[in-house]
Amino acid sequence: MHVPNRIGGIQRSWSYSAAAREAGASLIKNLSIPRPFADPALEAQFLEDHSQRFCAFRRASALLALVLWTSFLTWDLTVARRTPILKDAFTDLLVLRLLGILLLMCVGVMVLRPSFRSHVTSSRVIFIGIYGLIFLMLCMVAVTPAPFNYSQQFPGLYLALFFQFSFFYLRSKSVLAVAILTLAAMIFLQAAFNVLHPADFGAGMFFLINMVVVGHGVCVHAERVSRERYAAERELASLNRDLSTANVELGRKNTELEISKKDQEIKTNALLALKEQQMRAAEAASKEKSNFLAAATHDLRQPMHALNLFLQASSEAIRRGEFREAGRLIDECGRSSVILARLLNAVLDLSRLESGRVVPRYHVFDLRLIIEEAAEQLGPFAKSRGVDLRLRLPKESLVCVRSDAHWLGRAVANLVSNAIKYANTGQTAKPTVIVGVVRSATRARIDVVDNGIGISNAHWESIFQPFFQVDNPEQDRDKGLGLGLSIVNAVISMLEEHRLELKSAEGLGSRFSVEMPLCGASPEKPSPRLPAKTDADEALQLDGLYVLLVEDDGLVRASTEALLSQWGVLFDSAATFEEYEEILDSLERFPDLIITDFRLRDFKTAREVAMLGTQKLGRPCPTLVVTGEPQATIVPLACTHDVLSKPVSPADLRQEILSLVSGKCPDEVAA
Incomplete structure (x- = not known):
């Protein structure tokens, strides 16, 4: 219970x-004294905001202190002058009181200045006033005879501390330092000069310490509230910015919706008509996609058809012993294969760009580098067409921009290639393509100018559509694929603050301009370019390398084996993960490289291939992933690796092998 x-x-x-x-x-x-913000810049911003927020109140408090201090002058002129015991100290008190008035008047002038809004200036001015007044109050306590020094002058210390704790919204750490120094000074005066009666000193210090503790608590609370409010306001401002952006976007969408709604109301007020219009729009979009797929299928079939015929013809020529003719036909097979790979890669790139699956990798680089690389790459092509390719680049200073060097370089190369293809070789003047850079205060612009056939105004929008080509109705693949400008438009649309502009006159030429923001100079200096290596030099470096090949597709595996054999590369190949594991168990030589597809049978991936290789071999082995899946580019492997997307040209495959084996970047190997 x-x-x-x-x-x-x-x-x-x-x-x-x-x-x-x-x-x-x-x-x-x-x-407890509130901790400052971890970020020094944020702490500085808070202090400036805090000073500006309470600037008016601090000015009023300083002027109020002047009024109160001056009001005590009446006591000095009445009580102190008429009290016999205070007559001897009257002059000293009057001087100290006038010094305080002068000090506060100077402070009052400084607080009214515009510079008082800054944290450093306001803190300096306020503490000059506080320290000066406390010093004067201590002097008045010292020169005033007891018990008037305790009853009349000592409460001035309370008032001074009350002002600094309550009215100026100072940092609690600095205010506590003032209070501690005041207590220490009072203790020193009492110990050295015995200015107060012991009972008065004990009572005064008791109340003074209580004033410090309570005032410190108030000041800490005020500072903590200010810091929390500042952080909340920053968060609220961020949310407001997001909300404002969303509101702007919503307003834009609402405007578009109103415009669309008005257009629909003009056509018909019936819901059936609206549904019919939406259906027509959906059918148009579906038809556009179907047209794109049909055009892509048609253009892919052409080189594939030619490739099949050339292969059959070369086989017949070999059977009849016409080896020279067979060699020529095999070269034509290679040309058809290159065209097929280019077309397929262009279609895949355009699809990835328009679907939003490509994420730009921004960094700061010299804009001249990608232009020089494009000119070096397309120089032989321009020479074969009889086109004079010229560069107009700043030579003395860097032109640093923040962009994706790979995709921006692709766009520039496509524009230069397009200008070379449509050069007017029939005119009197020599066909010329000029690539230049123009700078303004904040922007940089790449201009690709030609004196070619020009583009009619009627085609300005159409040329950015896939597979559209001016003056190429027969769709001659030697004149391009019809996807270059579509890729350029998709790339520039993807990059932030980039803009594409076209100016052209039919028969006079065209100017394509790509504009982007300038950036500060890059801290990295470009390495000097090395002399270009020939295919024979690269093939010689491959001779004798040992490679492990993991590929579950029989056709791809057989073609890769054939190419490695021609390059003199020693290899072991595996069709499954189990075969790969058996090869690792029986190795007599550490492989120079592992080449693998990303996705294998039985849900195995390149990650498992790299991990097993590291486990069996005792250390990581460089790995090259050749895959048709774009998401494989972000898969981390526990070793040095690179990713190539199928289809891969033999030259690219050779350069990637050399780059991984040598431990250099592909650009250094290709240079």
Whole structure:
């Protein structure tokens, strides 16, 4: 029967203890100096905002202090002058009081200046006033005879501390330092000169210490509230910016919706007509996609058809012993294969860009580098067409921009290639393509100018559509694929703050301009370019390398084996993950490289291939992933690796092998 009472007593005791701990924790929190923001820049912004927020109140408080200090002058002129015991100290008191007025007047002038809004200036001015007044108050306590120094002058210290704790919204750490120095000074005066009666000194210090503790708590609370409010306001401002952006976007969409709604109301007010219009729009979009797929299928079939015929013809020529003719036909097979790979890669790139699956990788680089690389790459092509390719680049200073060097380089190369293809070789003047860079204060612009056939105004929008080509109705693949400008438009649309502009006159030429923001100079200096290596030099470096090939597609595996054999590369190939594991168990030589598809049978991937290789070989082996899946580019492997997307040209495959084996970047190997 007594157990419940005992339990109730324990619960009450526990609740009292918890409440006491909670109260103690709250007291410690309220007396603990708030920590500044971790980011020094954010802390500086807070202090400036805090000073500006309370600037007007601080000015009013400083002027109020001047009024109150001056009002005590009446006491000096009445009580102190008429009291016999204070007559000897009257002159000193009057001088100290006037010095205080002069000090506060100077402070009042400084607080009214515009510079008082800054944190450094306002803190300096306020602490000059506070330290000066406390010093004067201590002097007045020292020169005023007892007990008037305690009853009349000592409360001035309370008032000064009350002002600094309550009216100026200063940092609690600095204010606490003022209070501690005041206490220390008062203790020193009492110890050295015995200015107060011991009882008065004890009572005064008791109340002064209480004033410091309470005032410090108030100041800590005020600073903590200010910091929390500032952080909340920053968060609220961020949310407001997001909300404003969303509202702007919503407004834009609402405007578009209203325009669309008005257009629909003009056509018909019936819901059936609206549905019919939406259906027509969906059918148009579907038809556009179907047309794109039909055009892509048609253009892919052409080189594939030619490739099949050339292969059959070369086989017949070999059977009849016409090896020279067979060699020529095999070269034509290679040409058809290159065209097929280019077309397929262009279609895949355009599809990835328009679907939003490509994420730009921004960094700062010299814009001249990608232009020089495009000119170096397309120089032989321009020479074969009889086109004079010229560069107009700043030679003395860097032109640093923040962009994706790979995709921007692709866009520039496509524009230059397009200008070369449509050069007007029938005119009197020599066909010329000029690639230049123009800078403004904040922007950089790449201009690709030609004196070619020009583009009619009627085709300005159409040329950016896939497979559209001016003056190429027969779809001659030697004149391009019809996807270059579509890829350029998709790339520039993807990159932030980039803009594409076209100016052209039929028969006079065209100018394509790509504009982007300038950026500060890159800290990295470009390495000097090395002389270009020939295919024979690269093939010679491959001779004798040992490679492990993991590919579950029989046709791809057989073609890769054939190419490696021609390059003199030693290899072991595996069709499954189990075969690959068996090869690792029986190796007599550490492989120079592992070439693997990303996705294998039985849900195995290149990651498992690299991990097993590291486990069996004792250390990581460079790995080259050749895959048809774009998401494989972001798969991390536990070794040095690179990713190539199928289809891969032999030259690209050779360069990637050399780059991984040598431990250099592909650009250095290709250079």
